[in-house]
Amino acid sequence: MVEDADRWSAYLNVNRSLRDSGLSCRGAGEQYVAPMAELRSRRLSTHALVFVTAGGGEYFDDRRRRGLPVPAPSVIWLTPGARHAYGPRQEGWQEHWVLFEGTMTRVLEGADHWTSTEAVRSADPAALTGLPEAFSRLRRALQLPNRRSQLVAATVVAQLIGVALDATTRGPRQRAASVTGALLESATLPLSVAERAAELGLTVDALHDAAREASGLSPHEFIIQARITRAQHLLADTSSDVGAIGTQVGYDDPAYFSRLFRRRVGMSPSEFRRQEAARRQ
Structure with a gap:
């Protein structure tokens, strides 16, 4: 685990039996990111949710080469294998991110008409009030990556998926x-x-x-x-x-x-x- 006053991050090598189950956490972190002059593209091997709670920036992928604005608060959903780039621009931003995998990730696809082609959704700040507590619990779980901690981390990921859906629910x-x-x-x-x-x-x-x-x-x-x-x-x-x-x-x-x-x-x-x-x- 990497920690300092402004940020923390941790990655998890999950037990094989847990990786084959419905949901597992592969990593998480929280940090303030300073303005970036250049956004570099990359691909992930897992799903990810990025909660942007302060500041603002942009998101790019192969469908949106001109970029999408990411004003806080927003949620970015990243899918395995999809090339993307995102980050803050003039003012920097505060982000909370989690990596996860498993068959339960299918609940995101199409939930409330949220498809992986959309990538970025604005969020209701009132629905994000539970983020600090959830990430605090996740941080504690990832400090001791034993089997019990992996189970706890998986339950927090499920909670965070629920937070993302609740915060971005849309009417017709x-x-x-x-x-x-x-x-x-x-x-x-x-x-x-x-x-x-x-x-x-x-x-x-x-x-x-x-x-x-x-x-x-x-x-x-x-x-x-x-x-x-x-x-x-x-x-x-x-x-x-x-x-x-x-x-x-x-x-x-x-x-x-x-x-x-x-x-x-x-x-x-x-x-x-x-x-x-x-x-x-």
Whole structure:
């Protein structure tokens, strides 16, 4: 175990019989992390929950290359084998983390519509009041890593999973907003509605319901609107070729992109660019 005034961390080599059981703790810690200029990517062999309780930063993975904001309080769920990077930016942050594995980890997947593709959720601070006590108990258990301590650590991990779910529980409107947020992130990818639903762990009907609840649009219409809005920003803010912008937002056929843009905006991409340039003079 590593300890000082501001942080502690410990890793656990779990008894084989416990590793084959429903849940086991593989490590935990608490620390203040200073602002980081560069976030390095990595992969874990286990699941992890990271509770960010003060400060703020960003999270990146292969789906979210532009990053997601992580304002405190938030919970980050990391899954085995997924490449990711996260950390504090300007102000640093306080984090509490736990590594775990076992068949019980399946309760996280899809719980309250929380899928591993979401990764970061804002948390209700009132639901995190039990964190200090839970991590204090976990710290004591990891100081003497015998079989009894391993069992105690596993029960604390189960408690922390419950805390994460309670703190991030969402109503229908919040879940719908989360779904449209995920659609927005992947809008430029060449995916069908069925493929988008599968990526989010939803049926096609559930995706339609969530999109309409949050935006009033079908998933298909929402994607088109997101692409055209992105194209407008690129036309106004860059000098990229119109065809290249079409490709960036998901349309490889320049002629089709121009026709669609005209139908939606009322003018061609080139006309829109000239209008925005004149407006900014």
